[in-house]
Amino acid sequence: MESARSVPSFVQLAAHPVRWQLMTTLSGSDHRVREMVSLIGEPQNLISYHLRLLRDGGLVRATRSSFDGRDSYYHLDLDRCTEMLAGAGAALHPALGRTLVPPVPIPGPAPAQVLFVCTGNSARSAIAEALLRRRTDGGVEAISAGTRPKPDMHPNTVRVLREEFGIDIADRRPRHLDTLAGRRFGTVVTLCDKAREVCPEFGDDDTRRIHWSIPDPAAAGGSDEDTYPAFRASATEIDTRIRYLIEALTAPARPARP
Known part of the structure; x- marks a missing residue:
């Protein structure tokens, strides 16, 4: 009989029920440990133990919260999961070692509506809006706003979108979140830990709430x-x-999470 060491590392990591629940939970949004304790229903010491194994295995990363520096957000590295899944498939049969096909624009007459929120709307959320628009070629209605918007876009936001992605937002100005009061969005993505704490509700219980804990590049x-x-x-x-969000937009919405 083959030893456990011959089993691909992704299979070893994902096979444990608690680790699989953690990966499933983090596949949709970044979370803090105490949130995962509540969502998964296991004690904190057990959650922390399995998170450490996932981090050591390269599947999960942690970033210090910009809202409370004593806390951290955990993020599932989906690109790394894709690579390791392909490796596990190839270990079983060469034909199974193919990587996933890149997402395609969402078809249909009623485009999904996605709101990106950060504090200043001068970097992270503006970048996300521009990239989602570009990648879906108009198949998604993307908009962004800030809880405390800056007067102007950060020059590096304009530069990185132009130089790295060929997108021009030189005439774009930050938008205040209050200007969107009363609008409904199918998906709301916060990219800032501080903005997550104060972002109001948009839509209803069917609205998908997602958090990406991304540090402010200007900080x-x-x-x-x-x-x-x-x-x-x-x-x-x-x-x-x-x-990966583009793929998630075509899937049924999950229940709202803390």
Whole structure:
């Protein structure tokens, strides 16, 4: 009989019921430990133990909360999951080692409506809006706003979208979240830990609430040239998450989570 070491690492990590629940929970939104304790119904020490194993295995990452520095948000690395799933499939049969086909624009006469929210609407949420519009070619109605919008777009937001993705938002100005009061959105994505704490309800119980804990690329300070690498890294991460969001928009909405 083959030893357990011959079993692909993804299978070993995902096979445990608690770890599978954690991965399933984090596949839709970033969460803090106490939220996962409530959602999964297991004690905190057990949740923390299995999260550590998933982090050691490269499937889960943690970022310090910008709202409360004593807390962290956990994120499932879907690209890494894709790679490891392909590797596990190839270990079973070469024909099963194919990677997933990239998402395609959503068809249909009624486009999904997605709202992206951060604090200033001058970087993260604006980048997400632009990238979702581009990747779905108008198949999704994307909009973004800020809880405390800046007067203007950050120059590096304009630059990274133009240089890395060929998108021009030079004439775009940040929007206040209050201007969207009364509107309904099928999906609301917060990209800022602080904005998550104050973001109002949009829609009803069927609205999909998602949180992406992405640090503010301008927070480190310094010149625009100094912070540009952080903007490029943030845009790359947001683009990765957008690709998987497009697939999720076609799936049935999950119950609202804390």
